[in-house]
Amino acid sequence: MQQSSISALFGALSNETRMAMVANNLANVTTAGYKADRVSFQDVFQRMATDYSPDARNDLQQKQLLPKPLVVAKPRLAEQTVDATQGGLNATGNPLDLAISGPGFFRVQTPEGQFLTRNGQFYRNNQGMLVTNQGYPVMGQAGPVAIPEGQTVTVTGDGQMTVDGQIVGSIDVVDVPDVKQLKKYGQSLFTGPNNSQPVTQPVDRSKTSVYQGYLEQANVNVVSEMVAMIEVQRSFEAYTKIISSTQEMDQQASTKVGETR
Amino acid sequence: MMRSLYTGTTGMVAMQLQIDTMANNLANVNTLGFKKSRAEFEDLMYQTLAVAGTQNEGGSRLPTGLQVGMGVRPTTVHKFFTQGDFQNTGNQLDVAISGQGFFRLQDAAGNDVYTRAGAFKLNQDGTVVNANGYTLQPAFTVPQQATNIVITERGVINATDGQGNVLATTTIPLYTFINPPGLTALGRNVYQISEASGAAQELTPGDQNAGTLVQGFLEMSNVQMVDEMVGLIVGQRAYEANSKTISTADAMLQTAVNLKR
Numbered sequence: 076m077q078q079s080s081i082s083a084l085f086g087a088l089s090n091e092t093r094m095a096m097v098a099n100n101l102a103n104v105t106t107a108g109y110k111a112d113r114v115s116f117q118d119v120f121q122r123m124a125t126d127y128s129p130d131a132r133n134d135l136q137q138k139q140l141l142p143k144p145l146v147v148a149k150p151r152l153a154e155q156t157v158d159a160t161q162g163g164l165n166a167t168g169n170p171l172d173l174a175i176s177g178p179g180f181f182r183v184q185t186p187e188g189q190f191l192t193r194n195g196q197f198y199r200n201n202q203g204m205l206v207t208n209q210g211y212p213v214m215g216q217a218g219p220v221a222i223p224e225g226q227t228v229t230v231t232g233d234g235q236m237t238v239d240g241q242i243v244g245s246i247d248v249v250d251v252p253d254v255k256q257l258k259k260y261g262q263s264l265f266t267g268p269n270n271s272q273p274v275t276q277p278v279d280r281s282k283t284s285v286y287q288g289y290l291e292q293a294n295v296n297v298v299s300e301m302v303a304m305i306e307v308q309r310s311f312e313a314y315t316k317i318i319s320s321t322q323e324m325d326q327q328a329s330t331k332v333g334e335t336r
Numbered sequence: 337m338m339r340s341l342y343t344g345t346t347g348m349v350a351m352q353l354q355i356d357t358m359a360n361n362l363a364n365v366n367t368l369g370f371k372k373s374r375a376e377f378e379d380l381m382y383q384t385l386a387v388a389g390t391q392n393e394g395g396s397r398l399p400t401g402l403q404v405g406m407g408v409r410p411t412t413v414h415k416f417f418t419q420g421d422f423q424n425t426g427n428q429l430d431v432a433i434s435g436q437g438f439f440r441l442q443d444a445a446g447n448d449v450y451t452r453a454g455a456f457k458l459n460q461d462g463t464v465v466n467a468n469g470y471t472l473q474p475a476f477t478v479p480q481q482a483t484n485i486v487i488t489e490r491g492v493i494n495a496t497d498g499q500g501n502v503l504a505t506t507t508i509p510l511y512t513f514i515n516p517p518g519l520t521a522l523g524r525n526v527y528q529i530s531e532a533s534g535a536a537q538e539l540t541p542g543d544q545n546a547g548t549l550v551q552g553f554l555e556m557s558n559v560q561m562v563d564e565m566v567g568l569i570v571g572q573r574a575y576e577a578n579s580k581t582i583s584t585a586d587a588m589l590q591t592a593v594n595l596k597r
Contacts, residue, residue, distance in 0.1 A: 087592070091338060092385070092404060094588065098340035098581045099379070099405030102347030104574045105354065106377040106408055114402075154400045167374075169416055196376050196414070199515050201534035208376060208411040224514050224537070225545055255400050261381040268401070269387070297577055304584050311588045315595050322595075 077325060083317035089116060090311045096155065097303050100295045108194030108263055109293035111158040111300075157265075159254040162193075162294035164286060170228045171197045171205070174291040177283035179248040180275075182214035183207055183264060188272045189214065191249070193291055194263035205236075205246075209262055215244040232284035248283060249275035339383075339404060340585040346407030347578030350377050353410045354571040361559045369420065369453030369525055370557035372564075373413045380406040417516040420452075420558040422550065428485045429456040429464065432555040435547015437510025437539065441470040441526060448473070449526040450511055450519065450536065455554055464493075468524055472508065479503045489548040491541035510546040511536040 096112045103109040164174050173195035175181070180191035197213055200206045205213045205220040212219035215236075222228060225238040234246035251257060251273055257265040267273035357375040364370040386402035422432050431454035433439070438450035449470065456472060459465045462480065464472045478485060482495035482503050491508040513519060518532025529536060539546035 091340075091588070092402075094585060095339040095343060095404045098343035098347075098578075098585065099407060101574075101577045101581050102343050102350070102407040103377070103379050103405070104347075104577060105351070105570060106379055109379055112403070112405060155402045155404075156400055168418065194378065198414075198517060201515050201518060201532055203514050208378060224512065258384075258401060259379065259382045259403055259405065261379055261405075263378040297573070301577070301580070304580065308584050308588055312591050315591045319595055319597075 077321045080318050080321040083314040083321070087311055087314040087318070090307050090314065094304070094307045094311075097300050097307060100293075100300050101297070103293055104295045104297060106194070106263065106293050107196055107290045108162070108192060109295065110162075110193065111293070111295045112155055112259075113158050114155045156255055157257060157259065158294060160294050162292045164289040165292050166288060167290055168288050170230075170288060171199065172288055172290045173197060173230060173246070174286045174289040175248060175283060176286055176291075177279075178254075179250050179278040179283040180265065182247050182249055182275075184212045184214055184219060185209075185264070187270060188266075190260060190264040190266050191251070191257070191273055191275070192263050192265065195290060207263075214247050216247045217244065220244040220246060230285055230287040232286075233280060234285045246285065248278050248285060250278040250283070252276055338585045338589055339406070340581055341589075343405070343407040344578045344581030344585065346380060346409060347581065348575055350375075350408045350410050351571050351575035351578065353413070355568065355575070357413055358564050358567045358571065361564050362561075364557055365559045365561065365564075367453075367525065367557050368455055369451060369555050370559065371415050371417050371420075371452075372557070372559045373415050375413050376411050377408050378411050380409050382406065415517045415519070415521065416558065418558050420555045422553045423556050424552065425554055426552050427455075428487075428551065429458070430454060430552055430554045431456065431487055432550045432553040433510065433541075433547045434550055435510075435541075435545060436516070437512050437541065437546040438527070438536075439508065440473040440511055440536070441466055442473055442475075443468075443470045443526075447528070448536075449522060449528055451526045452555055453525040454549075466525075468526075470526070474506055474508075476506050476508075477504065487549055487551040489542060489550065491549055507540065508549070509538045510541050510549075511538055512544075512546055513537070 093114050096114050100111045164176065175193060180193055181195065183190050183192050196208055197205050199222050200210060203221050203223060205222055207213060220236060222243055223238055227239060229237045234248050235242060236244050236246060256268060257273060258268055260266045265273060354375045357373050361372045382403040382405050384401055384403050433452055433454065438452055439454060441449050441451055443449055456464045456466055458478055459469060462478045464476045476493055478495045481497050483498050484496045486494045486496065493506055493508055494502045495504045496502050513536060514534035515532055518530055519527035520530045522528055542548050
């Protein structure tokens with residue numbers, strides 16, 4: 076088989092994966108606190124077998140016997156990163172909807188350890204604990220936050236929670252040294268590599284504040300996702316065109332060359 | 337098959353729920369004491385194609401992994417128990433609650449249900465009931481000679497005759513829940529206690545966070561028409577974007593299938 080069809084196959088497969096990521100971004104366009112996936116490609120250099128031929132020996136009367144060593148690029152997905160840019164804030168008026176403006180994450184206690192989230196759709200459960208959609212407790216600086224029943228819950232910019240003027244706890248907002256190290260777990264949660272507890276550090280208070288009554292929207296840009304989708308589709312088509320052209324060439328070689336006239 | 341086909345499907349299904357929820361809010365825009373709902377979403381699980389930290393061909397460790405998300409799923413339809421607007425009716429048996437409490441009613445089968453719709457009526461025995469004939473608890477019967485019913489903001493209900501003599505009196509308590517969104521909506525403007533809502537706490541109107549009663553007023557729904565309209569637009573566009581995902585994935589599949597002639 077010709078090298079070009081293998082190269083094109085790699086390209087088509089990479090684009091299929093990219094398409095899956097675009098699809099996931101678009102599916103989560105209304106998920107609060109969702110962070111878009113970005114993907115980048117790299118070319119992988121494949122050396123031909125002729126590289127290893129002792130060149131000089133094959134030189135008969137200064138003429139090369141074997142073709143020049145070829146370098147064939149195969150595009151491949153190199154890495155996928157989480158786009159950590161801020162999503163827009165949407166006013167909901169619900170006192171238990173919290174949004175983080177700036178870097179940082181809420182800490183959530185799950186049965187598998189402490190994970191991070193930017194989705195601030197919180198509830199008060201039947202024990203009065205502040206929990207996520209899944210019922211996981213939201214961590215404060217001193218363990219899970221309990222909210223006694225009361226008229227008004229107020230959350231200040233630094234996460235301090237008061238009910239009817241009484242301080243009941245402080246919601247912990249933490250930062251991570253490298254957002255790229257975070258892994259998406261699903262359920263709007265981020266974990267460290269291999270579902271480990273993410274490494275956290277105190278958040279820079281001058282950059283981060285908590286907004287009460289707001290939700291952070293997904294930072295998915297529909298227009299750029301649509302453009303990416305066109306790009307994916309067209310390059311997929313181009314790659315398949317390469318495969319079919321190669322196939323044609325192979326066919327011609329096997330039927331025409333050496334044909335008795 | 338292509339992941340993105342199914343990812344797009346999850347997005348369309350989620351947006352369907354968003355539109356359904358908004359449609360119900362809009363349908364109940366004039367329902368007394370109706371509380372609006374909001375559909376909430378989270379990202380689905382991720383498929384890990386490359387684990388972060390594995391060694392690459394060059395021997396160095398990959399700084400990030402490769403994860404492909406599988407779409408979105410609805411988590412909850414959250415009811416918002418914010419105060420609705422008041423409407424002045426002048427009717428003596430129309431009572432609005434200004435605050436967080438609920439009235440307790442007893443349905444025909446003798447079960448306790450809770451409501452915020454305070455449009456009460458008298459049945460054939462002179463007992464205070466709601467539009468479905470559920471009795472307000474504690475049951476209060478207005479004597480036939482009574483000409484006037486007075487309900488104070490602290491929940492005292494008096495039936496008086498033309499001379500101002502009190503013929504019957506009782507106090508209507510209000511009930512609060514630690515997690516009102518956990519109540520089960522039964523339709524017909526009434527709610528039932530669930531595991532998530534916590535037990536009903538009986539309070540005298542005006543105490544703690546129960547709220548006070550306002551005679552001659554009704555609580556309208558808390559649906560904001562503009563919010564719902566914007567939500568419909570967002571839902572529709574996200575639905576369209578996800579359908580575009582499916583058609584693009586389909587076009588790519590078609591190109592791939594057409595490779596083999």
